[in-house]
Amino acid sequence: MSRHTPLLQQLIDALRILPGVGPKSAQRMAFSLLERNREAGLQLGAALTAAMTQVGHCQQCRTFCETDLCRICSDPKRAAAGLICVVGSAADQLAIEQTGQFAGQYFVLQGYLSPLDGVGPDDLGLDKLQQLLQSGLVKELILATNPTVEGDATAFYIAELCHKFQVNVSRIAQGIPVGGELEFVDGTTLSHAFSGRKAF
Amino acid sequence: MSRHTPLLQQLIDALRILPGVGPKSAQRMAFSLLERNREAGLQLGAALTAAMTQVGHCQQCRTFCETDLCRICSDPKRAAAGLICVVGSAADQLAIEQTGQFAGQYFVLQGYLSPLDGVGPDDLGLDKLQQLLQSGLVKELILATNPTVEGDATAFYIAELCHKFQVNVSRIAQGIPVGGELEFVDGTTLSHAFSGRKAF
Structure with a gap:
C-alpha cells in the first residue's frame, strides 16, 4: 500500500x-x-x-521559440555579421549571449552526434546547417560545442561540412579558466593551454 | 527585454x-x-x-487526503488505542509512521501558533482537537511538535487544553540522537539529555 x-x-x-x-x-x-x-x-x-x-524551435537556428523565427535570427544586424556560432544546447547559447561579446547568429544542435544512442546528423538539424553554409551568406562558423568526446566528434563533423562548402571554421579556445589555479587544472586542459599559447 | x-x-x-x-x-x-x-x-x-x-484535509486529523477521512482515521484498530499524536506537518506524520512504532491516530496542525504571522488556534484546527479531547475517547495525547520556539509554544497551549479536559499528555523525549557524537551535540540538547536521564 x-x-x-x-x-x-x-x-x-x-x-x-x-x-x-x-x-x-x-x-x-x-x-x-x-x-x-x-x-x-x-x-x-x-x-x-x-x-x-x-514552445517549438526557431526554423533557422533551432533554439526554443514560440514563433517561426527567434529574436536573434530575425534581427537584420545580427544576420549582417555573417557569423554563426554552433552550440549544443539553448543553455549554452544563453551563457554565450550573456557575455554580450558575440554579435552574430547561433545554430543550436539540441544534442550531439551519438551513433550508439541513435542520434545522427539529421536529428541535430545538420541538413539545415548545410543549407545555411551553401547559401554563401556565412563568412565564418565558430564551433562552441562542449569539450567532451561527443562534442568533439560533432565539431569534427561540422568542420568537414564547412571545408566542403569553403566556409571558414574556427573553434573557441581551450585553456585554463580565468580565476582557476594551475595546480588544480587537469593535464589535458594544461596541454591544450600550452599548445594554444599566444604571443604576449 | x-x-x-x-x-x-x-x-x-x-x-x-x-x-x-x-x-x-x-x-x-x-x-x-x-x-x-x-x-x-x-x-x-x-x-x-x-x-x-x-487534495483536501482529513476531517478528523487534518492531514492531506482526497476523501473525508484518511486511511489512518478510518481504521478502527487505530482508533481503539485512544492515542493521539500531535505533529506540525504531514511530513512529520510520515516520518513517525515510517518507524512503524506508533499504532494510534494523529492530529496534523499544518503549522504552529505564530501570533506575529497571524496564525491563531483556529488556523491550526485546535477547536477540532478540543472536540476530540471532550469526547472522552482519548486516553493520552502525545506532543511531537518541533523542538523550536513556535513548536514549544504550540505544545504548551495544547498541554493546557489537555489539562482542562483531564486527558493525559506527554511529549516525545528530547536528547542526543542515535549515532550522534556527544562532542558535536549542542548545549541545550545535552542539558535536555541530562535532565531526561533514565535508570539503566
Missing part, C-alpha cells in the same frame, strides 16, 4: 522527472505547495502545459 | 516557487523538460492541477 493518497503520490512521482529532484525533495515540494501555495502550484501546472505544447 | 520567450520565462518563473529551486535550477529544469521529456512535463502539469484542486 502506498504511503500517500493516489493524487499526492502521482504528484510526487511526477515531480521526480525534474533534474536533481529525488524522492525526498519531491515530497518536500509537494507538501510545500499543498500547505502554503496552491495558487502558485496551479500556475506552475498551467505554465508547464502551455510551454510543453506551445 | 527578457532573455527568454514569454512562455519559457513564465515556466522558469513558475518553477522557482518550488522550495530549493533558484533561477539557475529553474532554467535547467525548463530546458531539460523541453529538450528531452515534454510528455513527462505535461504529466507533471496535469498532476499539479489535480493535486492542488482535489
Whole structure:
C-alpha cells in the first residue's frame, strides 16, 4: 500500500522527472505547495502545459521559440555579421549571449552526434546547417560545442561540412579558466593551454 | 527585454516557487523538460492541477487526503488505542509512521501558533482537537511538535487544553540522537539529555 493518497503520490512521482529532484525533495515540494501555495502550484501546472505544447524551435537556428523565427535570427544586424556560432544546447547559447561579446547568429544542435544512442546528423538539424553554409551568406562558423568526446566528434563533423562548402571554421579556445589555479587544472586542459599559447 | 520567450520565462518563473529551486535550477529544469521529456512535463502539469484542486484535509486529523477521512482515521484498530499524536506537518506524520512504532491516530496542525504571522488556534484546527479531547475517547495525547520556539509554544497551549479536559499528555523525549557524537551535540540538547536521564 502506498504511503500517500493516489493524487499526492502521482504528484510526487511526477515531480521526480525534474533534474536533481529525488524522492525526498519531491515530497518536500509537494507538501510545500499543498500547505502554503496552491495558487502558485496551479500556475506552475498551467505554465508547464502551455510551454510543453506551445514552445517549438526557431526554423533557422533551432533554439526554443514560440514563433517561426527567434529574436536573434530575425534581427537584420545580427544576420549582417555573417557569423554563426554552433552550440549544443539553448543553455549554452544563453551563457554565450550573456557575455554580450558575440554579435552574430547561433545554430543550436539540441544534442550531439551519438551513433550508439541513435542520434545522427539529421536529428541535430545538420541538413539545415548545410543549407545555411551553401547559401554563401556565412563568412565564418565558430564551433562552441562542449569539450567532451561527443562534442568533439560533432565539431569534427561540422568542420568537414564547412571545408566542403569553403566556409571558414574556427573553434573557441581551450585553456585554463580565468580565476582557476594551475595546480588544480587537469593535464589535458594544461596541454591544450600550452599548445594554444599566444604571443604576449 | 527578457532573455527568454514569454512562455519559457513564465515556466522558469513558475518553477522557482518550488522550495530549493533558484533561477539557475529553474532554467535547467525548463530546458531539460523541453529538450528531452515534454510528455513527462505535461504529466507533471496535469498532476499539479489535480493535486492542488482535489487534495483536501482529513476531517478528523487534518492531514492531506482526497476523501473525508484518511486511511489512518478510518481504521478502527487505530482508533481503539485512544492515542493521539500531535505533529506540525504531514511530513512529520510520515516520518513517525515510517518507524512503524506508533499504532494510534494523529492530529496534523499544518503549522504552529505564530501570533506575529497571524496564525491563531483556529488556523491550526485546535477547536477540532478540543472536540476530540471532550469526547472522552482519548486516553493520552502525545506532543511531537518541533523542538523550536513556535513548536514549544504550540505544545504548551495544547498541554493546557489537555489539562482542562483531564486527558493525559506527554511529549516525545528530547536528547542526543542515535549515532550522534556527544562532542558535536549542542548545549541545550545535552542539558535536555541530562535532565531526561533514565535508570539503566
